[in-house]
Amino acid sequence: MNTIIFRTVAPLIVGTMLVFAVYICLRGHNEPGGGFIGGLIAASAIAVLGMSWGRDAARRALRFDPLTIAAAGVVLAGSSGLLSLFTGNAFMTSIWLYLEMGGAEVPLSTPLFFDIGVFMVVLGSISAIGLGLEIDDGEGL
Amino acid sequence: MALVAIAPFLAAALAPLVQRWAGGLAGWVLALVPAAVFVLLLGFVEPVVANGAVPVRFAWVPEHGLDLSFWVDGLSLTFALTISGIGALIVLYAGSYLKGHVHLGRFQAFLLAFMGSMLGLVLADNMVALFVFWELTAVTSFLLIGFDHWRQAARRGAIQAIVITNIGGMALLVGIIVLHQVGGAWDLSAMRAGGSLVRESGFYGPILLCILLAAFTKSAQVPFHFWLPNAMEAPTPVSAFLHSATMVQAGVYLLARMTPILGGTEIWSIVLVGFGGATLLWGALAALRQTDLKQMLAQTTLASLGLLVLLIGLGTEAAIAGMVLYFVAHALYKAALFMVVGALDHETGTRDLTRLSGMADRMPVTFIAAALAGFAMIGLPPTLGFFAKEEMLLGAFAPQWLQTLALVVLILGNALLATVAAIVAIKPFLGIVGPTPKSAHEAPLPMLVGPVVLGALGIVAALVIDQFGTLVLEPAASALLGHHVESHLAWAIDWRSPIIWLSALSWTLAALVYWQIDKVRTMLIRMHRAVNWTADNAFDAVMFALIRFAGTTTRLLHHGRLEFYLVVVFAMVALALLVPTIGMGGLSAITIQDWTSIGLHEWVVLLLAATGLVAVLGAQSRLVAILALGVQGVAVALIFLLFGAPDLGFTQFMVEVLSVIILTLVMTRLRLDERDPRPMEDWIRDGLLALLCGGAVSLLLLLVVSGTLDTSLSDFFAATSVPIAHGSNIVNVILVDYRGLDTLGEIAVVMTAALAVVALLRTRRRAGETFVPKDGEA
Known part of the structure; x- marks a missing residue:
């Protein structure tokens, strides 16, 4: 599958998909989307990269070991829930913070970090499996 | 108080470090911990004598009314003092005995943790805490017995000990839960107040069975006796500790503690006297059969445990007084004798009876310690052992048949034990010096402190027997029986009482057996060979059968054929869905919705799904099948979208895409045949399963939408x-x-x-x- 055309177009596709994935993840609280779907899209992007440029390129693009990303996601999600303990509330009580940034209001919240954690877990886990399955550089498909 | 419970565990955690820093002196440093605990506990003697008991209580799980409560009374204090006192000497002794051993630090850690568990066990008032400490002693003793883990015999001894004592541990758990249900309290002190409630309830039998099973396995009563001699595989300091004041005494302690709650009934007396007596005679005879000094001592521990159980079973004031005295006397002399044997082994290289003689010249201090302990074991005046024997004979001196039987067993058992005492403590030191594997010389100081101090204590306690009576015996016996017991111990031998003549009778018997020891031993060995079946072998057979059974079961359930796993899983899914839906009359509740409301675009999506399905079934190669499955999944995602579940549809899309990718990757990895050849019967089986599962899910969904949806959550x-x-x-x-x-x-x-x-x-x-x-x- 690693034809010239595919290899040339792939980075474009991958980039768009990744940006879209982040967008989907962030808007999830109010419109269709969320960390899970975002993570799946990002994982697909990594899969496309793996198919076109090979497993090693995909690994390099991720920078971290996919399992590390997944583990960090679990830690992030868990610790976002721990924050509420400091305010004297039960575990995972959400905390909301509205920041003024250049006229726009940016809501920050612990569920957001939780969702980012979910995103990382899904991205990391699926990439780990996918990249683990691909046999050699670009010869998987 | 909390310090007493925690300090040994803290010390255990630090022991390896101390060992590294302090080196040769580590034994002295570490022995400070149990010694400090001992001194702290001494401070409880006065209030206990004055008030009877000192309760200490911490909140543990307040939601369930569970408090971590301790109860310091005469009984627990006697045990705790013995444990910590002997513990200090053992730690000191072990530091020298295992000098230069790579894992000495680890060993001391196990030893201290074991001591801590034992202390917790005897001081705990809460039954749950008692159980936890009970199990902790099992775990830590497992580590100690199996310390020389590279030897198969040590591993076997450790496994045997933990298996047998854990059977009892489980029984104990059941016992205390039922006891709690019947008596309504977790604290033993509260239970003791309402003991008659338990004895009269219908659950008395099961409770008694559980508690006895726990005590008998822990205290190695016949027929669970075999683990104790095998636990001899542990280094000698462990044996000295395990056999004198700890581990095996936990069962005795449990029985003593439960006496006000469960004791006093006829069945209690008969069972305890019966099993105790059998263990006493069995242990004493088995001891005479041995030529290995350590094995002899191990078997006499069985005998002594049997004796203690028997005395608790008799339950009269004199018998209980005898039990308390004998417990202390036994702990002192047994620990001392084990340490003596360890020292002999360490310095001469052998502990075979037939190869040791005339060691008194080479190891004079050891000999003195051995003689002191030996006199106590024989029960000669002026030792604590003498008073213990007098009391126990007095306790059994009654005209009833059970008491008479017990008296005969006691005299016989004491006679045999006295013989063993003479053989172990005196014989190796007398006579002409024989050749030994190592050239014998006196043991180092830390190995002498223990036996000498303990041996001397046995005499000192007897010399101040009046005070011993009021300070130790009275509170302990009173706590055990639940009413005040007056000590009548005094330093006088009444020649007119029949008891002293019964003692004399047992000494005469002992002398007779000692005189004919070689013949007796040969006869016992022959009898042992003739039977040629021991509980030990039975244990092996059971364990082997258990492993075989586990293997067979695993192979049956875990056969490694993926195809069959899947068939089982899907068959179960179909069953789980179909049986309740059809069996509980769900079919009649299903109402078919209006077909005509399905729009054209919806028909198209359904057609797409059906096409994908047909393509999957008709696909020639696996790759096409996977892609076709994706098509079908996308159609389902479209349905979700059409019916207002964008998130679900979205996710379904992504999952479908990724599953196609991953399945394809799996295909290439596995290097499967591109085609999917299946015999006809597999086709039928798989097809049937698929239809069943699909049908079941559809039925369930139809059933769900037929009813009115409870929308309160949404x-x-x-x-x-x-x-x-x-x-x-x-x-x-x-x-x-x-x-x-x-x-x-x-x-x-x-x-x-x-x-x-x-x-x-x-x-x-x-x-x-x-x-x-x-x-x-x-």
Whole structure:
């Protein structure tokens, strides 16, 4: 599958998909989307990269070991829930913070970090499996 | 008080470090901990004598009314003082005995932790705490017995000990739970007040059975006796500690503690006297059969435990007084004798009776210690052992048949034990010096302190027997029986009482056996050979059968055929769905919705799904089948979209795409045949299963939509998601906020699954590495 055309177009596709994935993840609280779907899209992007440029390129693009990303996601999600303990509330009580940034209001919240954690877990886990399955550089498909 | 319970464990954690820093002096340093505990406990003597008991209580799980409560009374204090006192000497002794051993620090850690568990056990008032400490002693003693883990015999001894005592541990757990249900309290002190309630309840039998099973396994009563001699595989300091004041005495302690609650009934007396007496005689005879000094001592421990159980069973004031005295006397002389034997072994290189003689010249101090302990074991005046024997004979001196039987058993058992005492403590030291594997010389100081101090204590306690009576015996016996017991111990031998003549009778018997020891031993060995079956062998047979059974079961359930696993899983899914739906009359509740309302665009999507399905079935190669499955999945995602579940549809799309990718990758990895050849019967089986599962799910869904949906949950979410959770996408808000904890669990599972998959892939790759060059050529 690693034809010239595919290899040339792939980075474009991958980039768009990744940006879209982040967008989907962030808007999830109010419109269709969320960390899970975002993570799946990002994982697909990594899969496309793996198919076109090979497993090693995909690994390099991720920078971290996919399992590390997944583990960090679990830690992030868990610790976002721990924050509420400091305010004297039960575990995972959400905390909301509205920041003024250049006229726009940016809501920050612990569920957001939780969702980012979910995103990382899904991205990391699926990439780990996918990249683990691909046999050699670009010869998987 | 909390310090007493925690200090040994803290010391255990630090022991390896102390060992590294203090080196040769570590034994002295570490012995300070139990010594300090001992001194601290001494401070309790006065209030206990004055008030009877000192309760200490901490909140533990207040929601369930569980308090970590301790109860210091005469009984627990006697045990705790013995444990910590002997513990200090043992730690000191072990530091020298195992000098230069690589894992000495670890050994001391186990030893201290074991001591801590034992202290907790005897001081605990709460039955749950008692159980926890009980199990802790099992675990720590397992580590101690199996300390020389490279020897098969040590491993076997350790496993045997933990298996047998844990059978009792489980029984104890059941026992205390039932006891709690009947008596309504977790604290033993509260239970003791309402003892008659328990004795009269219908559950008395089961409770008694559980508690006795626990005590008998722990205290190595016949027929659970065999683990104790095998536990001899442990280094000698462990044996000295295990056999004198701890571990095996836990069972005796439990029986003593339960006496006010369970004791006093006829069955209690008969069972305890019966099993105790049998163990006493069995242990004494088995001891005479041995020529290994350590084995002899081990078997006499059995006898002594039997004796203690018998005395508790008799339950009269004199018998209980005898039991308390004998417990202390036994702990002192047994620990001393074990340490003596350890010293002999250490300095001469053998502990075979037939090779040791005339050691008194070479090891004079050891000899003195051995003689002191030996006199106590024989029960000669002026030792504590003498008074213990007098009391126990007095306790059994009654005209009833059970008492008479017990008296005969006691005299016989004491006679045999006295013979063993003479053989172990006196014989190796007298006579002409024989050749030994190592040239014998006196043991180092730390190995002498223990036996000399303990041996001397046995005499000192007897010399101040009046005070011993009021300070130790009275509180302990009173606590045990639940009413005040007056000590009548005095330093006088009444020649007119029949008891002293019974003692004399047992000494005469002992002398007779000692005189004919070789003949007796030969006869016993012959009898042992003639029977040629021991509980020990039975244990092996049971364990072997258990392992075989486990293997067979595993092979049956875990056969490694993926295809069959899947068949079982899907068959179960179909059954689980169909049986309740059809069996509980769900079919009649299904109402078919209006067909005509399905629009054209919906028909198109359904057609797409059906096309995908047909393509899957008709596909010639696996790859086409996988892609066709994707088509079918996308159609389902479209349905979700059409019916207002964009999140679900969205996710379904992505999942379909990724499953196609991953399945294809799996295909290439597995190097499967491109085609999917299946015999006809597999086709039928798989097809039938698929139809059943699909049909079952459809039925279930139809059933669900036929009824009226309870929308209170979705109404709640719809109403509150914006004001409470600041989000208008209900699905996402549920995932990350309302049910965030579930999601956290799920993502942890996802990550763990990925970890497992990657691990599996790596093992495959490693196994395949030798296979790669061949592949490269192709």
